[in-house]
Every structure is written in structure tokens, then in C-alpha cells.
Amino acid sequence: MKQAFFAGAIMALLSTTAFAADTYRPECYAPAPDTTSISYPAKDGPYKVAFVNGFAGNDWRIAAIQSAKAWAARPENAEQLAEFKVISVGNDSAAQIAAIDNFIAAGYDAITFTAVNPSAFTGVIRRAARAGTVLVPFDNVLDTDKIVQVNEDQKALGRLKAQTVMDLLDGKAKKILMVNGLPGNSTDRDRRVGMMSVLDKVDGLEIVEVVGNWDTGTSQKVVADALATHGTVEGVVSQHGTAGTINAMLAANHPIVPVGGDAENGVRILMAENKIPGVSASQAPAMSAIALAAAIDLLKGHPLPQTIYLPIPYVYADQLAAGENFFPDLPKSFNTGTGYEECFKPFTPEELMGQSPDNN
Numbered sequence: 001m002k003q004a005f006f007a008g009a010i011m012a013l014l015s016t017t018a019f020a021a022d023t024y025r026p027e028c029y030a031p032a033p034d035t036t037s038i039s040y041p042a043k044d045g046p047y048k049v050a051f052v053n054g055f056a057g058n059d060w061r062i063a064a065i066q067s068a069k070a071w072a073a074r075p076e077n078a079e080q081l082a083e084f085k086v087i088s089v090g091n092d093s094a095a096q097i098a099a100i101d102n103f104i105a106a107g108y109d110a111i112t113f114t115a116v117n118p119s120a121f122t123g124v125i126r127r128a129a130r131a132g133t134v135l136v137p138f139d140n141v142l143d144t145d146k147i148v149q150v151n152e153d154q155k156a157l158g159r160l161k162a163q164t165v166m167d168l169l170d171g172k173a174k175k176i177l178m179v180n181g182l183p184g185n186s187t188d189r190d191r192r193v194g195m196m197s198v199l200d201k202v203d204g205l206e207i208v209e210v211v212g213n214w215d216t217g218t219s220q221k222v223v224a225d226a227l228a229t230h231g232t233v234e235g236v237v238s239q240h241g242t243a244g245t246i247n248a249m250l251a252a253n254h255p256i257v258p259v260g261g262d263a264e265n266g267v268r269i270l271m272a273e274n275k276i277p278g279v280s281a282s283q284a285p286a287m288s289a290i291a292l293a294a295a296i297d298l299l300k301g302h303p304l305p306q307t308i309y310l311p312i313p314y315v316y317a318d319q320l321a322a323g324e325n326f327f328p329d330l331p332k333s334f335n336t337g338t339g340y341e342e343c344f345k346p347f348t349p350e351e352l353m354g355q356s357p358d359n360n
Contacts, residue, residue, distance in 0.1 A: 024302035028343035029294060031305035038148050040134060042301030046082040047109040049295060051288065052099045054116040054140070055182060056088035058215040059264060059333040060240055062357040063285035064114070064139070067338075069355035070347050071289035080296055083108075087359045091182065093120040100124050100135075110134040110295035112288065118143045118186035134298045138291035139283065140185040141307075148298060150291045150308045152283055154187050157312055158194025158237075161260025164279040164316070165235040166198055168258040173205055177226060179212040179219055179238040179245050187283070188214075191239050199237075208233060212241045216266070216333075220244030227252045236260070240283070242267045243332060246276065263313065266332025272320045281314035284337025286347060293343065313337050 023029060023037045031037075051068045055061060065086055071077055072084045085103070089095040093116040103111050104127055111128070115121060115137050125146050128135045138150035166173065176199060181188035199207055208230045212219035219241030227233075227248065235258045238245050242261030247270070249257075256276055261267050263282030271280060287310060294304055313336075315325050322328055326336060330349055339346025 022303060023305050024297055025343075026305075028290070028340070029297075029304050029308045030310065030342075032153070032307035032309040035305045035307040036145070037303045038298075038306050039301060039303035040298055043109065043132075043299050045080050045296075045299065047080060047296065047299055048083040048107060049081055049110045049112070049292065050085040050087070050103045050108050051292070052096060052103070052111055052113040053086065053088040054096050054114060055091040056357065058213065058241065060214055060262075060283070060285050060335060061088070061114075062333075063335040063352065064288040065357045066352045066355040067286040067347060068112070068288040068292060069360075070351040071292050071344075073351075073355070077292075077296075085360060091116055091184075093117050097121065097124050101127065104128055104131045104133045108133060109299055110136065112136045112138060112291040112295055114139040114288075115142055115186070116140070117184045118189075134295050136291045136295045136298070138287050140187045143186070145306055148294060148304045148306055148308065150287060150294055150310065152287070152312050153309050154190035154283075155194035155197070157281055157283060158191035158196075158239075159198055160194075160281050160312065160314060161237045161279060162195040162198035165237055165258040165260045166202060168277050169235055171202065173202060173234040175206045175208065175230070175233045177223065177230075177233040177236045177245075178207050178209045179223060179236065179241065180209060181212065181214040181239040183211060188239065195237050212238070212244070214240035216241045216244035216264075218244070220248045223248035224252065227254060233257065238262065240264075242280075243270060246270045246274070250274065263315075263336045264332065265326055265330055265334040265336055268315075268320055268326030268336065269328060269332060271317050272322070272326065277317050279314055279316050280320070280336075281312055282335070282337035284310070284313055284340065285335050286337055286339040289347075290340060290343055310340055311342070
């Protein structure tokens, strides 16, 4: 079985002509529009699997690591894993590629990762195919159609935030603050494209852009600087780290304005307490668990969409309810995107917070 898997792996990368409707568990692995499907010859388990994270310096990445470990700890998943390793390598594509190559050389069956950049992985995709290793990027995905990738529609996520803000402003504004993410990542690029698809249509709009690195502390600093330089804005669109953005505005006694922000617990607490209109939309860090589940299903021979689009969890500010979609008794850094009902039972806070974000 193993040799058949290895021999067929490269051909499997080219065998993407099946329609996505033929893929396994479409209620979970929802195909992106016009995507094809990918499958590999089935391989016997249990499996050696690794998650190679890049940047680990914000709460979302910590939650993604905890989600991956929580998934692997569930008994029904643990019995399928001979080994499970998690490492973070920083914001360096060469280091991430080297780590993936090391796991390939060590005979790992599958590797999930959130890519440092979208275009540097062509060589490692070929090496993984030759070795019979399944690669499943998620969140920050690659500019390739050769492997299965797990994501939300990042452009749609950006559009949702920007459209909500502009709808609350009746489609008119003179100045908007845009807080972007970590430069060089496909997620940052695509969310901004989605936001700009809305904001570019607003006549006479000035867009003040800052780089928040998807981090609460960084966002608070750069937004404070931007407000001191550019003055009052009429709305905010923020990729992540929105709690820092709101805190900077409150500290500056800025008027309450519509916000399109992320879904960390602290963001929703601040929106509810300060009656901030807008939307809290999540790039759920539990996506890391879906990538692991997809890797296992691919190893079992199931066809999956080449591009999987998970649903975007979101709630409008006037729908916020304590104990239901935000949790005053939990840490502000806790991310409310704890899972996808279509795929598996969402994690409890205890499951997630019982996992470390460290390499293992």
C-alpha cells in the first residue's frame, strides 16, 4: 500500500479533473467556486503528521496552535496519529520550507502549515509529491492549484467588513481607517483587496492605512499614531487586532464610529460595552484543525476540493449577547471562532486553553 501511494503521489497532483461535487463530505469541505478535486491513493494509518506554523507572535496564531493540539488530543483523532508535531519557525519562508523538508525527510505522511508567503513553495510541493507526503496549507495559502488548501474566502471577509461599515454610513464617508495585517501574506493581500472593492466605489474617500500585523498591541500603537497625525475618521475596517484599534480610539476620546473587526472575545466585549456599531467577523483559528482533518481524509484516499472555503463566522453588533457569542468571564484574547459545526463539534474553552502554544 505504501509503495502504491508513493508511486501515485505525483500523478495525483495532476489528477484534478473531477468536479468538486464529487468530493468527500462537501458539507464540511465546501468547494470554492470553479475548483476541481484532488485525491491520493489510500494509505494505511496511523499517520505521522506535522503542523509547521510560521509567525507565532499574535493571539490568533496561538489559538490556531491550541486548536490543532486540541483536535489531535480528541480520542477519535489521536488513534489515527502515530506522531503529531507542532513547530513555529517565524516569518521567514526559507526557515519554513527547511522545516517542511525536514519532516518530509523524516517520513512524515502529511504536513499542514500556514504559509509565510504565497509563492515560494513550488519546489517543496514537488519534493513532497516525490516522497508521498500530503501538504495542506490553510489560512495563508499558496498561489498554486497542485494541492488541497483550506481557507475562508478572504476577499469576501474583507468585503463583509467594509460593506457593513459603509452601509452604516449610508454609503458616504470622507475618511476611513484601514488596519492591515502581516505584509507578504496572501491573507493580508486578499482581505485588503476585498475591502478595497467596496471602498474604491466611495467618491472622495481618503483611506488611512496602517500595518497592525494582526496583533492587538501593534494595532493599538499604529492606530494611536495615525489618529494623532490624521485626526478623526468616520469608520474603521480592521483585519485583526481590532481590540487594540478600539482601545487606541477610546484613549484618544475619538467619537464612536462603525467598526468592521475580528472576532476575538475582547473585541466583542468592547463593542458591546461601548455600543460600537459594526460587525465582528472571524477567520476562525480552528481552521488549523480542519486542515489536519483534511490531511487525514486525503491519506485515506478521499477526494477533496483543491480549494476549500469554510463558512465565515460573524455577528453584527446589535446581535451581540453575553454568554452566547462573547464571554465576559474568559480572557479577552480568547477567539470566539472555536470550530465549524459542519465538520466537528466545536472545541470548548477548556479544551483550547488546556493546550500550550509551544513547539512539541
